[in-house]
Amino acid sequence: MDKKHGSKLRKIIQICWGVLTNAYVKGFIAGSSTIYTGPLKHFCVPGMNCYSCPGALGACPIGALQAVLNSRHRKFPFYVIGFLMTIGLFLGRFVCGWLCVFGLIQELLYMIPTPKLKIPERVDKVLRNMKYVMLLVMVIALPLLYRNEYGAAKPFFCEFVCPVGTLEGGIPLVLLNDQLRPALGSLFIFKTAILTVCILASIFIYRPFCKYLCPLGAFYALFQKVSLVKLDVDKSACVNCGACARKCAMNVDPSKTPNSTECIRCGECLKSCPTNALRFTCAGKKIGNKTNIGETKNEEEGN
Template identity: 50%
Template sequence: MAKQRKTSGRWKIQAAAALASNPFLLHFFSGKLYRGRLKSLCVPGLNCYSCPAAAGSCPIGSLQAVIGAPKYQVSYYIMGILLFFGVLLGRAMCGFLCPFGWFQELLHKIPTKKFGTRRLRWLTYLKYGILVLFVIVLPMTVVNEVGLADPFFCKYICPAGILEGGIPLALANESIRASLGALFTWKSCILLGVILLAVFFYRPFCKWICPLGAFYGLFHKVSLYRLSVDGEKCTACGVCSRVCGMDVDVFRHPNHAECIRCGDCIRACPHQAIQRQAPWIMNEKRSTNHG
């Protein structure tokens, strides 16, 4: 059975992050993209470049564009911003600043029976394969006659692209509607699948598919923003594990790569044994369990 999570004010940060990433809402009606200077900057979460309202670029899309360019060069800006976000916050980026992650959480609030995913933990490794194959290897090796590669993840998998870009642009632009084909149908099916899964399972795309979450998860054990468990207070009662939507045994592994730092475990702990730690958080007692 799925866990019941206490409500918090996290949604306000998520809503603000979604709006900050997509401030040009009137562009939805014109079907035109914002192409100003901000578009050269990457936002921290998964947010499609082709969304009419988007102010910045998606880091995964930008990384693929650089890797798949005719004359591949390392983009120190893109790698630097990804490393910065990863080392600073880890997958807290997913829990607070990703619009598509928030979209899944809103879907999960639809009243219906919910299901846990602990028995499907093996699927969490799929997103690492997608990161390596679709974001790095294919754009680097499968190129056309002029040496240009497709952004394979964005083009063939990413449901955020069809939700934020493909559908709004098709609705507003008749010429785009007339050119829709099999790829649009395929991506729409992926989006529909994610939507249906998100109603019954907590953040399925984040758990199993998202390469950005996979990348941030690589830095989770060393990120500056982290969780700690006070070994003197913790009784290993398992309450934190039962409320965790990402299926993390928090009292054993507080800095597991699947944790999105949502704080549900902190609010649920009957012994107040779980704490947030970061250089900017003062007067927190250090943990004897550094998981």
């Protein structure tokens, strides 16, 4: 991958993916109460994308996981877990960095020029475990343990936490559909408050939802060390300057832990490395031509 154009390429892919997976234009027409109901909704998208978004063409994997877990028959969600495992085995948290609409929104908010907040390392470390708690407790355990008299459970994460549903589904649908407005109540206010905190936090902290709360990121993190797409360090070229660690907005040190569970494969560290020691690999094979990238850097220095 060309160092110079890596970030731009990622932004283009993020935007294109967001548009492609939310391309049901009819859903965004005011007065229309419809969301997409076609056959593509049988399938999940790899990133967080509320299926009640007026434009959504696919199903949200976390929503789908809860839908199966919440059903009266208490089924093991083979279909959704199998899908997430497949994506995890190929891409790991590459999905977070390249194919998640909510991740893109947080990144754009972080681009607002304000002083940025540095969370103390110890606090940050504790908070990062919250996403695993979200996955285990809110997505899996509570729906299994708490059932109503008819045997159905609530989608706890979607209902009480998920700011993606409020942003992509709740707000547009309430704005576009006046029939839904009488249903507004304390839950909507609560969820809007969570979304507001997430949005404000995203201006000062890089991807706070991804770092601390996202259960999907937590699931993909389990596959980070075995996924096909990886980050590789050429130890013979690395001069331990720490430039990559300073550049990493997810607070990873790629030279020491290139396959950290927190790395979202954004590739910013590749650009900062003065010796081209970092490289994306796919199935052990390097992506991009090292010589070409080195030449690009030399040309830039020459200019």
